[in-house]
Amino acid sequence: MRGRHILLTGASGLLGHCVLRQLLADGAAVTAVARDANSLPEMPGMRVVIADLASDCALSLSNVGKIDSVVHLAQAGGWNAFPTNAGAIASVAVA
Numbered sequence: 001m002r003g004r005h006i007l008l009t010g011a012s013g014l015l016g017h018c019v020l021r022q023l024l025a026d027g028a029a030v031t032a033v034a035r036d037a038n039s040l041p042e043m044p045g046m047r048v049v050i051a052d053l054a055s056d057c058a059l060s061l062s063n064v065g066k067i068d069s070v071v072h073l074a075q076a077g078g079w080n081a082f083p084t085n086a087g088a089i090a091s092v093a094v095a
Contacts (some may be wrong), residue, residue: 001023001026001028002026002027002028003027003029004013004027004029004068005029005030005031005066005067005068006027006028006029006030006067006068006069006070006071007030007031007064007067007069007070008020008023008031008032008033008070008071008073009033009053009070009071009072009073009074010033010073010074010075011032011033011034011048011073012032012034012035012036012040013032013038013073013074015073016032016065016074017040018078019044019071019073019079020040020046021043021056023071024043024046025043025045026094027045028045029045029046030045030046030047031046031047031048031049031064031067031082032047032048033048033049033051033053033061033074033082034049034050035051035052035077035087036050036052036093037050043068047062049063052077053076053091053092054076054077054088054091054092073095074092076088076089076091076092
């Protein structure tokens with residue numbers, strides 16, 4: 001993974017945090033997408049972009065630059081209210 005730039009959504013979640021640590025340990029540069037600036041500790045080799053994937057986040061993601069891979073682990077806020085929030089959940093997971 002050394003020299004690769006990975007965009008990781010859901011980096012502050014349980015699985016995302018484990019994947020983030022492994023990618024960094026393997027030498028990847030990681031751009032972590034998070035809804036909350038305080039949800040991730042600072043780590044060498046990681047850049048945080050604050051964006052809510054359930055809303056228009058094009059401006060937030062416009063400066064990410066060239067990436068080699070995307071690891072999409074993000075979950076919509078309110079996921080535990082399924083099926084009430086099914087639209088938002090599908091929007092983040094698929095759209």
